[in-house]
Amino acid sequence: MGLGFTIGFIGVLILFHAAYSTIQYRTLLKITEEEFSGSPLIVVIELTLGLLLCTWAALNVPGKFLCILPDSDENRIVSLPGNLDFMIFNHRGKIFPVEMNERLRH
Amino acid sequence: MAGHSGSGSSEKKSSNGVNELLTFNAENMQSNMKTIYYSRTFLSIIGGVVAGILGFTGLKGFIFYVLLMAFTSVGLIAKAKFSIHTYFDSWNRVLIDGFLGGLMSFVLFWTFAYDIAHIF
Numbered sequence: 652m653g654l655g656f657t658i659g660f661i662g663v664l665i666l667f668h669a670a671y672s673t674i675q676y677r678t679l680l681k682i683t684e685e686e687f688s689g690s691p692l693i694v695v696i697e698l699t700l701g702l703l704l705c706t707w708a709a710l711n712v713p714g715k716f717l718c719i720l721p722d723s724d725e726n727r728i729v730s731l732p733g734n735l736d737f738m739i740f741n742h743r744g745k746i747f748p749v750e751m752n753e754r755l756r757h
Numbered sequence: 758m759a760g761h762s763g764s765g766s767s768e769k770k771s772s773n774g775v776n777e778l779l780t781f782n783a784e785n786m787q788s789n790m791k792t793i794y795y796s797r798t799f800l801s802i803i804g805g806v807v808a809g810i811l812g813f814t815g816l817k818g819f820i821f822y823v824l825l826m827a828f829t830s831v832g833l834i835a836k837a838k839f840s841i842h843t844y845f846d847s848w849n850r851v852l853i854d855g856f857l858g859g860l861m862s863f864v865l866f867w868t869f870a871y872d873i874a875h876i877f
Contacts, residue, residue, distance in 0.1 A: 659799075666803070670810050673874045687875070690811055698807050705803040710832050713795040716844040717785035 659708030665701035669694050781846060789844050793833060793854060800829050801859030802866050809870025822863050826856055 672694050680687055690698075804825040808818045830852050837844050837851070845851055 662803070666806055666810070670806075670870065670874050673810050673812075677875060687812060695811070698810060702803060702807055706800060706828070706832060709796045709799045709803070709829075710836050713792040714788075716789050716792065716837055717782075718843050719781040719783075719785045719789070719846070720843060 655708045655712035658704050659712060662701045662704030662708060665697055665704065669697040669701060672697070785844075786846065790850065790854070793851065794858070796833065797826070797829055797854075797856075797859045798862060800825060801863040805863040805866030806870045808863070808867045809872075810874050812871065812875055813867070814871075818867055822860060825863075826859065 673690060676691060676694070677687065801822075804822060808821050813821055833851050834841065841848055841851055
């Protein structure tokens, strides 16, 4: 995700640079008193590049798609939450000797 | 056993005519919808800035927006690796969902960028 943010940031910087170039181009047109017919080609290329980078960032930063099928591997339904109604403590396990030194293993 | 369905992965039945799944994991479905929403909103904003810098006015800008959203849809379908039914329950969600919501952000940033680049 850090890479996505970096690419998006670079895309936005390229867009700002293109905006600055366009402002300079407009002031040049005002000096020579011509009409604005279209942006210069280099600005169009810059904007396309910035748009592509931002598109890549927009598709990768918000996170992956999660599978919605109920029978896929990562959707194993473990349905009972930590609900005290279903926890039974009065069982035969109380016969086992208590291990005081045993560490919690995950 | 049927009593408590936890706040975790809840299932939901939906049986409209469009989708083929009878039950799916609704929480992941919501998360996927949020992802699409973020992607479309961000690209609407960026598209608005680009349209303003390029100096589009009137209908050209809206056509640019439609093209941009079509491009986004293709990108989202490619991100879902072309198997939509693994991640969503109908095609409409991927193709149509964030369309109008992004339009307002697009117009806002379009006028904003146009003013900055061309008027001031």
